[in-house]
Amino acid sequence: MSVSTKQEIITPGRQVCYRCMRPVADCYCASIPQIQNKTPILILQHRRERPHPFNTARMVDLSLANSKLIVDRNTELARIAPLLIQPGAGLLYPAANARELKDVRPADRPTQLVILDGTWHHAKTMYRDIAALHDLPKFKLSPPQPGNYRIRREPSRDSLSTVEATVAAMAALEPETHDIAKMIDAFNAMIDRQLAYPKTGSHYTHQKKRNRTPINIPSVVLGGMSNIVVAYGESVGFERQRKSNPKQRLPVFWVAQRLVSGECFQAAIRQPGMPMTSAWLKHLELTADVFIDAWEIDEFQRRWSDFLRVDDTLVVYNHSTLRLLQNIDADFVPSYNLKTVNFDPHRKYSTLDQFFAATGSSVEPPILPGRAGKRLAQVKSFVHFLNRFGIESTQSE
Numbered sequence: 519m520s521v522s523t524k525q526e527i528i529t530p531g532r533q534v535c536y537r538c539m540r541p542v543a544d545c546y547c548a549s550i551p552q553i554q555n556k557t558p559i560l561i562l563q564h565r566r567e568r569p570h571p572f573n574t575a576r577m578v579d580l581s582l583a584n585s586k587l588i589v590d591r592n593t594e595l596a597r598i599a600p601l602l603i604q605p606g607a608g609l610l611y612p613a614a615n616a617r618e619l620k621d622v623r624p625a626d627r628p629t630q631l632v633i634l635d636g637t638w639h640h641a642k643t644m645y646r647d648i649a650a651l652h653d654l655p656k657f658k659l660s661p662p663q664p665g666n667y668r669i670r671r672e673p674s675r676d677s678l679s680t681v682e683a684t685v686a687a688m689a690a691l692e693p694e695t696h697d698i699a700k701m702i703d704a705f706n707a708m709i710d711r712q713l714a715y716p717k718t719g720s721h722y723t724h725q726k727k728r729n730r731t732p733i734n735i736p737s738v739v740l741g742g743m744s745n746i747v748v749a750y751g752e753s754v755g756f757e758r759q760r761k762s763n764p765k766q767r768l769p770v771f772w773v774a775q776r777l778v779s780g781e782c783f784q785a786a787i788r789q790p791g792m793p794m795t796s797a798w799l800k801h802l803e804l805t806a807d808v809f810i811d812a813w814e815i816d817e818f819q820r821r822w823s824d825f826l827r828v829d830d831t832l833v834v835y836n837h838s839t840l841r842l843l844q845n846i847d848a849d850f851v852p853s854y855n856l857k858t859v860n861f862d863p864h865r866k867y868s869t870l871d872q873f874f875a876a877t878g879s880s881v882e883p884p885i886l887p888g889r890a891g892k893r894l895a896q897v898k899s900f901v902h903f904l905n906r907f908g909i910e911s912t913q914s915e
Contacts, residue, residue: 550581551700557631557691559585559684560602562595564636564644566828566850574681574705575635581701582684587635592647593820599650604630609654610687611645616656620690627691628655635680643819643847659686681705735908736854738831739901742778747826747851748833748901749774750893751842752802754789769842771802772818773886773894774825777833777901783825784886786812804888819848826851835870835897856897859904870896879903 559582561575568589579587588595588602608628610619619627632654634641645651659678678686681701688698738746752771774783786809794806813821826832832853834840843849874881874896881899884891 546577546704547580549704550577551697551704553581553583553695553697553701555582555584555688555692555695555698557584557627557629557688558604559688560607560630560632561585561587561635561680562599562632562644562648563587563589564634564640565589565591567636567640573635574679575633577681577701577704578633578684581704591823592644595644596648596650599648603632603650603654606630607632607654608657609651610634610658610683611641611651611656612658613656616658619657619659619687622657622690628657631657631687631691633680633684633687639844639847639849646847647816657687659683679705735859735904736831738854739833739904740908743901743905744778745827745829745831746777746833746901747774747830748777748894748897749783749839750834750890750897751839752888752890753838753842766845767838767842768815768845769818771804771808771888771890772822772842773888773890774832775885775894775898777898780885781825782886783822785818785821787818788812788814802888802890803892808887815846819846822848823850833897833901835893835900856900856904870900873900 559578561578563573563575567573567575575587579585586602588598590598606629608630609632611634632651634644636644682705685698685701688695692698750773751769753767753769768787768789769785770787770789772783772785772787775781788809794809799806828851830851832840832843832849832851834853834855836857837855840849840853840855870893873879879899882895884895886894
């Protein structure tokens with residue numbers, strides 16, 4: 519568990535300010551106001567959000583005297599949350615029964631405000647896993663205008679960064695507290711400074727060179743690929759797939775491999791009411807014993823999260839594989855769908871089978887079992903093909 523100490527630490531040689539976690543040249547600590555707030559603020563931060571260079575929960579914690587920032591795994595946060603949440607606390611979370619915070623009577627306002635910090639998917643998994651949050655009264659914000667978080671993609675027009683949400687909440691809870699709005703000044707300064715960087719000459723040169731590549735192969739594939747994790751997932755029994763809603767499909771068998779190191783991940787996932795018919799097992803090219811110790815969905819989520827690293831990129835062949843993760847809130851890292859790569863302008867190959875058969879490209883031997891293991895081997899081989907193809911295309915210009 520990590521707890522903010524609000525002490526400035528600058529490590530010689532690394533040139534990073536460990537208060538704001540920004541390079542010393544871009545440190546914004548001097549612009550952060552010191553505010554004596556009355557309502558305690560408890561921020562529970564998803565562990566994958568902590569190293570993000572533009573995380574704004576740090577701004578809140580550095581600015582507010584009465585705040586605490588806790589970073590850990592969901593399981594650990596679930597254990598310690600009851601010790602941190604005070605009587606009369608409320609959760610800032612847009613649940614269906616959430617009340618508009620600015621409309622709450624003073625007598626009904628929370629005496630402690632709990633905030634979840636992370637992506638929207640992270641926030642949902644945190645709420646799901648931290649039981650102490652479930653019975654808290656829920657409050658929401660309805661911002662009159664979109665947030666200013668222009669350097670990170672937000673899930674909706676009404677979404678706010680953590681610092682923006684905190685300022686709006688504190689304005690409703692403590693309108694008499696001075697200088698609350700000054701936290702936005704530090705936030706805007708960070709945004710403006712970051713947006714100024716693309717205008718430099720070095721960035722322009724890099725962009726110009728990169729855009730000469732005639733295909734949209736992502737840079738993560740054209741580079742060293744050490745942070746790529748390839749994955750493939752099987753869903754419900756194939757005889758029912760065409761009748762099922764894609765948004766309701768859940769993974770039953772999942773395989774993945776770290777491309778460079780070769781580290782593997784394999785999971786059979788239990789689905790209630792899903793009989794393992796002989797036809798289904800034959801389609802998956804698996805035996806029933808693979809599913810004897812199948813994981814529940816929450817166990818899969820925990821182990822999958824532990825396998826992934828903060829700087830990983832998940833690479834899949836098509837969106838249906840990624841949707842399996844999205845349907846159980848397990849898409850923890852950025853992802854890329856290889857079907858969006860325009861290496862085949864004439865659309866001659868609709869499947870990887872057709873591509874490998876027509877081009878004579880070799881496929882690596884499968885390491886993991888079943889049809890999923892074979893598909894994963896194809897995805898790995900296709901990534902290597904795109905790596906070579908993209909580099910050769912760039913060099914030939």
